Amino acid sequence: TQVTCRNSLKNPLWSLIEIPIISSVTCQTVTGLIFFQNDFCARILLLELKWCVLCLLLNEAELQQRSPPSMISLAGGSPNPNTFPFLSASIQVKNGRTVTFDEATMKRALQYSASNGIPELVTWMKNLQKNLHNPPTASYSPEKGQMDMCVTTGSQEGLCKVFEMLVNPGDNVLLDAPTYSGTLTALRPLGCNLINVPSDQHGMIPAALKKVLSRWDPSEVHKPDSTAPKILYTIPNGGNPTGASMTAERKKEVYELARLYDMLIIEDDPYYFLQFEKVQRWLTSSVSVPFPWAPTFLSMDVDGRIIRTDSFSKILSSGLRIGFVTGPKPLVDRVVLHIQASTMHTSSFTQLMVSQLLHSWGQEGFLQHIDRVIEFYRKQRDAMLSSADKWLKDVAEWHSPSAGMFLWMKLRGVADTQQLIVEKALEKEVLLVPGGVFMINSSDPCPYVRAAFSLSTPEQIDEAFKRLSLLIKDAL
Known part of the structure; x- marks a missing residue:
C-alpha cells in the first residue's frame, strides 16, 4: 500500500496521510484521508499500516441509519428481527423508574448497530464529557484533532484497542510503577519495552518522569531511528493497585513533559467517578454543584495528545460492559476500525438500556446517583482504614486513598508477600x-499487598485484617 504524508495547512500539529481505502460496500478503491499528529505518522502508526489492510468498514447498520426510509438494502447480512424470540422487556430501576423496550425498540436492541456506539448514547456522553472536562479540543475542527468518542465493551477493550493501534514491537512505553495488572497483560504480547516511572501517594512523580526521559534528546524524538517513548500510560485517580491520585499540579508538569517529548498520554480513569473529596464546580453557567472530580489531562489538552478511557463498570454495572474512549477524532476513528474488525460493536441491548436510563435521569440525576455511589464507597474505605488502624498499625504502613476501591499496604519485615498471601493467607x-502481580518484573521481591474494600462488609473486613495481622506476626 502506498502511503504518503503531507502537512495540513490548517494546523501544523497535524499531518494528513492519504491511503487507498477499500469500501466494503461499493468494492471500489477510494482515497481516504486519515489525520495523524505531525511526525507521529512516522513514530506511531506507519509500521501498523505496513501490515494492516485499512478497510472502510461502512457496516450496513450505520448506512441504514443515515439512509432515507425509501432505501432498499440488499447489502448487509443482518438477520431478520422478525425471527427473534424476544418481544419486549421492562427493567425496574431502584429509584422507581422503568426502562421499557417495546417491540420496535427490542428489534433494534437485538440487531447489529454502529461500531462507534448507539448515536443517542454517544451524544449524551459527549455532552457529559464537555461539561465535566471542558476539553479545548471540543471546539477544534476534525482535521485539527477535534474531540471524539466511541463506545467500547468495557474500558478494558478500549485500552486493548488503543494499545494495538499505537504500540509496535520494540517501542518503549512509560507507565506508573506499580500499575494495573490488566495493562501489563495487554502490553506484553505486543513486544514493547515497559519502563517504570516511580509514583507515590500523589501519583506519578514528575521529577522521576523527567529523569527517565533524560536519556533521550527531545530535539531528536522525530528521527526515524529514535527510541524515545511515544506513549505514557497512567491511572490518575484511585490508581489500581495503589489508590493514589495525581494532583492537578503534577498533571500539568507531566503534560508539559509530554509536549516536550511529543508523547501521547493514555489517561485510564475508571475510578474518576469514585473520588471522595468534593470541590465546588459549575455544571452549567447557572447551576453550581459539588463536584468531587479534579481537573483531568483531557481538560488541559491543547494539542490533541490525550486518549482517555472511562468506564461505567464501577458506577452502573460491571456486567453491562460499557466503556468509552475519548480523544482526537483521527485516533478514535482508528479505534473504531479495530472494533469493526473484531467485536463489531458493544451490545446494542445494553447500550440502549443504559441510554434510556441516562436520558431519564438527565445529567443532574446521573450526578445524584454518583453521589450515592461515592458515599457508599467512602464508608467502605473508612471501615477498612479503621480496621487497619485496629489490627495492622504495628506490622504495616499505608496511606488513605482519596479515590477508588483499594488500600495498598507495605508489610513491615516481609521482603516478599507472594508466599504469605498465595499460600498461608488462603489457609486462613x-x-x-500480592503486590508482585502489579510490577513489570513480577518475580522481584515485593513487600506490598492490595486489599479491596468494595465488596466485603465492614465486619468481614475487620475479621480479614485480624487474620492478616496474625499471619504477619507469625511470619516475622
Missing part, C-alpha cells in the same frame, strides 16, 4: 493480592 481463609 483471607484473600488479598
